[in-house]
Amino acid sequence: xxxxxxxxxxxxxxxxxxxxxxxxxxxxxxxxxxxxxxxxxxxxxxxxxxxxxxxxxxxxxxxxxxxxxxxxxxxxxxxxxxxxxxxxxxxxxxxxxxxxxx
Numbered sequence: 552x553x554x555x556x557x558x559x560x561x562x563x564x565x566x567x568x569x570x571x572x573x574x575x576x577x578x579x580x581x582x583x584x585x586x587x588x589x590x591x592x593x594x595x596x597x598x599x600x601x602x603x604x605x606x607x608x609x610x611x612x613x614x615x616x617x618x619x620x621x622x623x624x625x626x627x628x629x630x631x632x633x634x635x636x637x638x639x640x641x642x643x644x645x646x647x648x649x650x651x652x653x
Contacts, residue, residue, distance in 0.1 A: 553598065555630045556619045558639045560595060565625055567592050571602065572624040573617050590617065 559565035569592045577586050590602035599618045625633050634640035 552630055553619045555634045555640055556622065556625070559625065559630065559634060559637075562637065562639065564633070564637060567595065570605065570626050571617065571622050573621050574623070575604070575615060587623070590615065
């Protein structure tokens, strides 16, 4: 998965401003919980990125370090599917649906 994200980064598809979905730790009533959150990329590095939570409107929203292997979706698509759209990887089962003749 990391190789796929690095290919997307190299072709400037995965860049600053891209939306990603990942699991983050938050505190709810003093208890840490894991939440699936939409994040917007602020900085890119070799094996991680820095992002902030997109729809959290509190003033103290921290930037979070997200490892590439923790990313679930990029702009709403799995990284493998997004790479297949740009011919950077093999076609996934999503693209191999049979056409039915009626």
